Each structure stands twice: as structure tokens, then as C-alpha cells.
Amino acid sequence: MVGVSEEDQQEVFQVFWGSTFTISCSIQPQYPGGSFQLTFTSSNSTHNYTQPAVNHSAHFLFPAAEPAHQGSYSCFYHLYVFSHNFFSESRVLSLSVMDLLLQPNISMSSSMVGISEEDQQEVFQVFWGSTFSISCSIQPQYPGGSFQLTFTSSNSAHNSTQPAVNHSAHFLFPAAEPAHQGSYSCVDHLYVFSHNFSSESRVLSLTVMDPRPLIIRAILLPLILLVENIALYFYCRANREQLPCRQNNIEPDYYNLGVPAAEGGPNEEEGAQGAE
Template identity: 60%
Template sequence: MKTDLYLDMDHLLLLLLLSSGLQAEGSLNQTDFVRLVDGNSLCSGRLEVKSDQSNQSWSSVCEDDFDQQDAEVVCRELGCGAPSVLQGALYGEGEAPMWTKEFQCGGNESALLDCRSSGSDRNTCSPGRAVGLTCSEPVRLVGGDSRCAGTLELKHEGEWRPVGESVDEWTLEEADFACRELDCGSAVSVRRQESSDRSVWSISYDCVQSGSLRECAASDNSSHWLNLTCSDFVRLVDGNSLCSGRLEVKSDQSNQRWSSVCEDDFDQQDAEVVCRELGCGAPSVLQGALYGEGEAPMWTKEFQCGGDESALLDCRSSGSDRNTCSPGRAVGLTCSEPESFRLMGGDSRCAGTLELKHEGEWRPVFDDYPFWILEEADIACRELYCGSAVSMRREESSHRSVWSISYDCVQYGSLRGCAASSYSSTILLSIICSGLLLQPKISASSSMDGVSEAKQQGLLVFRGSDFTVSCSIQPQYPGGSFELRFTSSTSAHTYTQPAVNHSAHFLFPAAEPAHQGSYSCVYHVHVFSHDFSSESRQLSLIVVDPRSDQIINNPSKIIITVVVLILLVSTASYFYFKQKDVTVPPTVGSVDLQHVQSW
């Protein structure tokens, strides 16, 4: 606990000089008294204070002598937002000596030098206890339904202004960076808000990816402001896209602390709610430690979602706390990408002009400079579950309003996360993916009953009888051809016919032992200057010799012999009862040849 304190003489003298307007040599402004070093931005690092005004030396501060109120003052003095992390040795120990007194700030002071400090000196500080401080960026979202939604504003050079865009335009990836700066989870949407022309802070998106928002700000005029929506209570971290990562929830609204979730306390219904809250598609993978364990503490209660809630915070949670969670059980979640893009105007869903649904509107995609290459088109094909990219070309069109997607962003994120504002362009992207063809169907019939065996796994025919193998495919493209492939233990053959009305029929006049084996249909078609093919399932054929009641080269001949005997007995019974003019019993009668022929 802090004791009654007094200002040391060095600080008191400096305050008197400042208050009287005197400028003595060696005196400093209050902002020159603190700094954060070795951090990731201007608002993070190891805290150091000017310990001696005469020799300008800096000292680290011991965590035991520094609390949340002191941190608020430091962040305010540095022009940053509220403190978000206060942890010893977060940014290393450094080599500076240790500050020997305890700060006693109320939290409302404008500078750390305004705070009282203790009169007793600290002689030692345990290793790993030098103050590491992370302040939030001086940004905010205003005008929304919560602190995590609204128009993005930035305080720069002492002035709050809305954030506009430079020539480079923001995507969900950059919006996600701002949401993290605000400690608001993940980005759900980014929109351009029409407003009156006024001064804004323009922030280039490529600068945001490598620095803090404040470091990227420049004065500009714009009538388009950025409006962001972030998930307040939930986020996915360390994933491959905005829709994947280790699940963390905000465990304490007062100190903005995030916690991992134990897999034992999370099920498919809970995952559906999280994916919906983040603006993603249905959950596709739910696996412990898929994206690492992290260092966040563990959420202590079990979620009990019905699956229809719009946010995880709407779900009930158990009253009992979980004390432990086994290693490797932190929830890793992958949500599918939402249905926000498509290929249109082609002969199938896997070919055509790439279109994107962004800000609620479908528009064609223009590839921003530098141009897309086949590798980026391949990402689009995979996200559409259309296999790999076969070709990509640029087409002239009458379209003017398009969405721009930078190819270098696609390499590191999803298409949805890389969409930016519209350009005026007549150059659109047309992509052809390999997953074009449906699977052809194979069926067979014999001359004994002429019934197709399309739903059977095989066909049994008598030696000497004819049989037909048919190949067909649902209409997609005109023309094409079918290749019938035959394989056995001793040989292999192929037969080819053109596709007529999307089918072909291969007639075999007399079944022989050499016809016994496996058959499959392969459909070939040439479209978009490329060759595509798709193969059916396999169908097995066995040849029976009726004269010897044996199946050629088949170990199951005893079973077939029994079947044939049943057939003969049933036929004899039929004629016996018919000759006596007696109704045939339902249990005795003709046997369906179809069931004898197939299995």
C-alpha cells in the first residue's frame, strides 16, 4: 500500500520553474520525462523515466512501484489511448538503472511528473519486474451501437478527426488491425460512409499493416469516412484468415482481459454462434490446439448455446467454474468463408467472371495492379470448392462499377478480407477452375430381361448372351466423348464413342469369359481451349456358363448353383399348380431374374 509522500526536491524545483515561466538551461518539457522503448509502436514498450535532469540519464521502473492509475497517466502523456497491457518484462529488462521511488498517481494527471512519488528509495527490484506497458492507439469508434462499432476517428496532432482513405483503400484485413488496436476482437465489416466534406486523417492501408494508426496518419479532405463493426466479446487469433484461429473471449469487461476456451466446454452449437457473430460461414473444423495454446488464461465456464443466437454473449453459461484444462484442449476453430463471391456467365459454377458481394452488393472484380497471376486465381477456385485454376484472363466489358482486390492481399488472406472500394474499370477477371465436370454414371443391362442395373454394383450375365454398358452425364457442355475402360486380372481395354445426347452405349453381342472384370466410364470434353475429364464409379461383371451351372473363374459357384436350382424348382412349382388350376401360393412362384443376375 502507498504511504503519505512528498515531492522530491528535483521535481519540485522543476515544477516551480515551469509554473513561473522560467526557462533555465537543462530544463525539459514534461513529455520529455517518460518514454517507451523496444516496443512494437509509439504506444508500447518498456517504461523508462528521466531519473536525473542534470545528466539526462534514463531509468527503468519496477512493476511493484507502478499501478493502473500510473499507467493511465503515462499513456495520456504520450498521446496514446488507455493502457491495455501492464506486465513486467513484457519488452525485456534493458540495461537502464532502476527508478528508486514509487509513483502515486490519481489517474487524472496529464503527465507523470505531476504525480506524487514516495520518499523512500527502492534498493532492489526482482528480475523480470521492469514495467512493460502497452497503451491503445488514440482511436475510437463513434456513433455506433457500442464502443466497438461506428465511424473510425483518430486523435492526431491534438485533434480528433474521422478517418478517410488515401488512394489505397481499406479492406477487412486493415479494419481488423484497427479492431485489435481498440481491443474489440475481430473485424466483421468495413463500409464507406458518405458525409459532408471536411478535414479527415487519411491512413494508407499498406502503412497500417506495418505500423500503428497514428504513425500512418496524414491530413486530407474526403467525403468518405470509414465505418467499422468489430466483434466486442469474441475473436479468433493466430489463424490463416479472419474466419480461423484460436478462440478467445473477453472474460472481464472492466479490464478488457481475453481468455482461451477449453474444448470440453465448447460444442458444435457454440461454434455456429461464434462463426455467425464474426460474419463467417458455418463451422468446418473444431479441434483443440489447432492454432496453438497461446498464453491467455482459460475461460472458466461452459457455454450453453442453442445454435440460433446471434452472439456468444447471448448464450447461457454454466454456473460452475472450471479449474483446469488439459494441455492441447484450447479451442481451435475454422469457419467456412461466407458465400460472398461467385463465378458468373460461364457454362458452370466453376467458370466465368469473378464477382464479389461486398457491402451488400454484387459486383465484378477488377484486379488491382500488379496483376493477378494463376496462383491467386487458384485461391479463388479453392475457396469456391472448384479444384484448381486452369486459366485466368482479363475480359473487356461494359461494367463500370467493380470491386478491387489486390493480388498480394489474396496471398495472405481470404477474398472477402481483401475487397476494397469500387473503381471504374472495363477490365474484369474471368477464371476457369478444374472442378468443372460432374461425375458420369455407368449402368448395364443384359438381353435376358433388358432391365438396367444402374443402381447395382455389378452385373451377372450368361455366357453367349449380349449385354450393354451405358455411360451418361448430366447436360453441361455440348459434345464430348465417352471412354469405356475395362480391366481384369489378365488384360485391359478401352472403347471410345462420341457422346450423343450426353450418353453412349457400348454393346457386347456375346458375353465371354474374357469380358469378366471391372468397367468404368470416362467423359472427355474440350471447352475454354482446355481438355477436361471425369470418371464414374466402377461396375463389376461376372459371366455364368448356364450349361455347366458354373461361374467362370468365380469362387462363389456353389452359391450361384443354389440360386439356379431355386429358379428351376420355382418354375416347376409354378407349372404344377397352374396345371391343377390352383392359385399359386405367395411363397412359391417365379423368382425375379433381376435379383438372380445382380448382387
């Protein structure tokens, strides 16, 4: 039994799928004999199981729990005494059958470009040609078992299987390519209690990116910046060389008029008066 909870003042017992469980009916000793009827009710069906009362009790054994056992149970005690049939009903007990296996984990390792989330689903991005691996693992419960990696795309579906080693398996992809783009999930398979059980992980999506645009951008941007810096350097250098030349062409005119360049040159009107 995994646990007991209470819903609407009714006990709910939880058992693992495939496990053995027993439901017992008993009553305080009053009269000898009688029988117990175990009544089962679910949304789909109703069943009755009957056993004679031995020491005022009866035990109903279920060798392997399965979803069909999920429902409500109650005991009826039947007794014929004083030339009459009497019966008494117990409280109701509810049973929930849980998956035997926990949900496995799925993860990816690579030189990833990034991780995004679309529609509550992780999307991993890897470069075309890069190495990546997908790992399946589960919390330790039972030894053995195997992991199946399921791949689905718009064009195809593939399955790869590896035995579980230390409750995990690793699927290596040496070179990412567009055919690897799609959805992946891990399925844990286990044979226990004479039954086959399986449990599936969440879905992981993979996108394969072409690195060439990024490489071209990484090369062109520094090259453009370098060309711009060189052009700006020569432009500034040319401007610095032309400015002193213009000053040299103006200064001799000042000296021809007999005025030092430091004191400033005369205007046209003053020059004309001097000529007169």
C-alpha cells in the first residue's frame, strides 16, 4: 500500500499496479456461522464475491492489482438465525491503483545554443554537425529494466533501446543534422511481479540550427568595423595636413602689406588708403 487518504469522509487506499492486496471483512462475535459478501462498484461494472465466515471473518485475496480493481468496496454480513435472514453492511472503502513505475527523466547535453519554452515544452537548440546526447533516468525502485528513446518528427518515427545501467541510459548522436529535428521522450520498461510495466517521460523538442549565418556575421562585423576605422583614420589625417597649408598661404599676404601676422591683417579699405 502506498498511502491512505480521506475524501468526503471516505477512506481511499492506494496500491501499486501489479501488487498483491487483500480486503478483509469481519464482525464482532454474536452468532456462529454466516457469510460475507464483498461488493465492488466502479463506473463501469459491479461484482460480488462471497465467502463463508470463518472465526467471524473472511479474506478476499487479489494477486495482482490492475486498473479494473479501482473503485469502491463494502462488506455485507449475511446470517440466518431465528428462522430469518439478516444482513449488515460495512462502511465503504475506495481503492486507487497507481502506476508501479515513477515517471522517468529526460535530459540533453551538448554545446547548446539555447533553451526556450513553447507551449509548456522545452525546446533545445544545437548546431548542425555538433555532438549531443540524450539521457534517460529514473529514481531507483527495482533493478534491471530498459529505456526506449522515442523520436517523432513530421516525416518519421524511430525507437532506440538500451538496457538500464544504474537506472539510466545515454543515447549519443555524433553529428547533429536536420533529420534529428523533432520530439523525444523516454519510456522505461520493467518486468516485475510477472507483469510488464512501462512509464513515459515528458517530451523534449530539438531544433538543429545552421551555424553558417552566425559564422559569416562573426567575420563580417569585425571586418566592417576595421574598414570604417581605417577610413576614418585617413580622413582625419588628411584634414590635419590641409589646415596648416591654408594658414601658410594667407600669412604672406599679411607680410606683403607690412603688418605682422600675429597682429592681424588690414581690411581692404585700409589697404586702399595706404596705397594712396
